[in-house]
Amino acid sequence: MGLSVAQKIIKQHLVKGDLIPGKEIAIRIDQTLTQDSTGTMAYLQFEAMGIDRVKTKLSVAYIDHNTLQTGPENADDHLYIQTVAKKHGIYFSKPGNGICHQVHLERFAVPGQTLLGSDSHTPTAGGIGMLAIGAGGLDVAVAMGGGEYYLTMPKIVKVNLKGRLQPWVSAKDVILELLRRLTVKGGVGKIFEYTGEGVKTLSVPERATITNMGAELGATTSIFPSDQVTYEFLKAQGREADFVEILPDPDAVYDEEIEIDLSSLVPLAACPHSPDNVVPVAELKNIRVDQVAIGSCTNSSFKDLMKVAKILEGKTVAEHVSLVISPGSKQVLNMLAQNGALASLVSAGARILECACGPCIGMGQAPRTNGISLRTFNRNFEGRSGTPSAKVYLVSPETAAASAITGYITDPRTLGDEPQVEMPKSFLINDNLIVPPAEKPDEVEVIRGPNIKPFPQGKPLPEVVVGKVLVKLGDNITTDHIMPSNAKLLPYRSNIPYLSDYCLTPCDPDFPKKARENGGGFIVGGINYGQGSSREHAALVPLYLGVKGVLAKSFARIHMANLINNGIIPMVFENPDDYDTIEEMDELKIENAREQIEKNDVLIIENVTKGLKYRMVLNLTERQRKMILHGGLLNLTKAQGKN
Ligand code: SF4
Structure with a gap:
């Protein structure tokens, strides 16, 4: 059976699992990228792994998000990232060099390789035939340390492009058309792979506009083949040596198919x-x-x-x-x-x-x-x-x-007539805002300004877990409720103690105080707890405040993964009516916690205050059970000797 472009790259990088949609797979990561907003935490986590040099083929740290410098915080973060990058084998793209995805496409992206980036628009590099996925900073830190990346094998959607765009209609209109048809939920669990005669009419940057906004469809990633157009782009960037042709097999099998007639699109x-x-x-x-x-x-x-x-x-x-x-x-x-x-x-x-x-x-x-x-x-x-x-x-x-x-x-x-613009035969190449890693890492001192604070690390799960219910929340609590992010708080992303004063305050202004006074405890949530974004801080900050577990009627998928990554136990009420019997400040207790997490699909938790026992469903894979037992992904990675 023939393979599509995405299937070929996944197969080449497969460490665990098979190409069966819906099943967990692990892939090897060739390149990573971070931006400053997520990067500080990713590098603090990388440092905590105790690895001297990154084990990827290439890792790049970009500064492009928080470039306003109205106080010292952003500049402190930039200097930390620059020095930590230099020491550990990471290229550093200085402020002013550009937006991570645009620069990566121009100077670093390689067809056929895998890229993991701590930014949701990492799939932009799919425009050059790279399998590029956005992930949390911790996943990127683990990949830098040589660890594989785990994901659910997506369905592959063939997007067959026919015809050619009419004057004044552009690549943006192609992806807006897909969003119109499929909505922002239409791509969840899928890779969009573009094929058909229309592909060759689109330049690499146009393809990248389309793969970039695949993120808005909720897709795992989007990808174009690597063809003659790709070769010409790489050659114009002085990187023809990075070219490799990757086309789908003529008999490739896809899980779904969509057709877009480019010539019928309008602005x-x-x-x-x-x-x-x-x-x-x-x-x-x-x-x-x-x-x-x-x-x-x-x-x-x-x-x-x-x-x-x-x-x-x-x-x-x-x-x-x-x-x-x-x-x-x-x-x-x-x-x-x-x-x-x-x-x-x-x-x-x-x-x-x-x-x-x-x-x-x-x-x-x-x-x-x-x-x-x-x-x-x-x-x-x-x-x-x-x-x-x-x-x-x-x-x-x-x-x-x-x-x-x-x-x-x-x-x-x-x-009237559309002005014509040709792709240049050669781009202006001047990488003087990209700082290469040090040849003598020992001579580099990592500079940590006052805004760089140690981040919380989970501890191995004890035999008995006890704590109070710190807050009882309703349905659809978002990561914005759990850890608000605004222009005022954004510069403090590497300062978890500071951020902790704002944890869950939109729901309960006293939550940080209660958590501190009680030495941590449990959160109780309703349906779809943690919806919204992949914001890792929505797990890191509760961990810092001592949250041991979250009991909810259901969880948003990415937030649940982030809780597990940080060693916090996500538990789902088997009987949703049990939710009604819990009150704030009830004392909860999990006996034989290690054994229950290791072996059971249903965990028994006792409400000591009310004299009740609840059956909580654990939707955990084997590996996730290990993460909770070890106190999070970092500890597990260290224990597995990735360093
Ligand atoms: Fe930057 Fe792109 Fe994210 Fe906008 S969407 S903040 S340009 S990386």
Whole structure:
């Protein structure tokens, strides 16, 4: 039986399991990437493993998220990451070098290899034929230490691209069309693999725009074949030696199939407040725009910004519009500066920001109250822009540029002939903002400013676990409730003691105090506890406060994995009515905890205060049981001698 591109790469990297969807597999990781927001914790965890040098083929630490320096915290984090990277064999991409996914695509991504990144848009590198997956910082730390990455074998969805995009229609419209059809839940547990005659009409950056926003479908990753177009991109980056052809076998078998006729697509927009709320741009034409933001890891490539420059050439941004542009990388900005396109942007009235995530992560450029913002980004959740009342529309660079000129949401097809932009035969290569690892690591001192604090580590599970119910929560508690993340708290991601003062405070302002006074304890939750994001801090901070277990009616999958990674026991009520009998400050007790976790699928926990016993379901794999017994993934990895 033939294999698809994704199946071929997985098979080559398979350490455990088979290519059977729904079953757990483990794969070897060739490359890792981190960004600063998740990176500090990942490197603290890597250091805790006691490994001298990374064991991957390549690891890169990027600074692109928290580049505003209104206090010393971000600068402290950057210096810590720079020095820890230098010491342990990791390349360091300095602030200003660009957004991790754009730079990785340009300078490091290799077809056929695996990439694990502590950022959800890591699948961007699927545009070059890499199997690229976003994961928690701890998973990335383990991969840097040579550990395999565990995941559920996804279903492979064949996305058959027919035809060719019409003028003014772009790669962004392809992925918006998929989001329109499948919604933000449509990709869960799946890899989207693009095939068909339409593939060769798309450049690598265009492919990367599509794989980038596969994350919004909830997909494990997305991937394009590595073909002649890939070769030409790598050659233009001076990296033809990294090329390897990877095509699907003609008789490859897929689990599902979707067809998109590229020639039938029109410019699309995702309306507030979800990336799948997609309609044709033409239907939005009289909406007045306050801000246009062009950039992000979705649409900030050289070709994207050249197109914008040509549309803006000789024009002026509408009086009531603020146009901000963040180039994806120093390479892109440098080339725009050299060929004069930057002058077109500036003279049209664009405000040029640094090469970083910027407005996409709420670091500046919040729109006005009730403002309408058009963005080429990948997310438009309520409040993400920094202005709770703002309405954000996600569009292509073409639609964004056209609307910046007219001041209203504008279908770019109304502008007449589309300016043509070719992919360059050679990119401007200057890696002087990438610091290589030290040749003599012993001579490097890791510098920890006051914002770098040790992180909590789980302890091996004792025979008897006792503690009070610290809080009883309702249904659908999000990771934002558990560990709020906002512009004020973001700089403290490597400072768990500081963050712990905010743990669960949106639900119970006294939770941190109660946890401290009682030496930790248990959390009781309702349905879908921990929904929202992969935020590891939503497990790390409770661990720091001494939380030993969470009893809930059900868990969100990723948060449950994060609890286990940190040695906190997730337990599901076998009888949901038992939830009603528990009250705050009840004392709970698990006898024979080690044996129960090791052997049983149902754990008995006693409510000492009420004289009741509850049957709690443990949905744990063999490996997850070991993690809890050892007090988390780090301890297990150390015990298994990965170092
Ligand atoms: Fe995340 Fe936005 Fe940065 Fe992309 S540009 S990595 S989506 S913050």
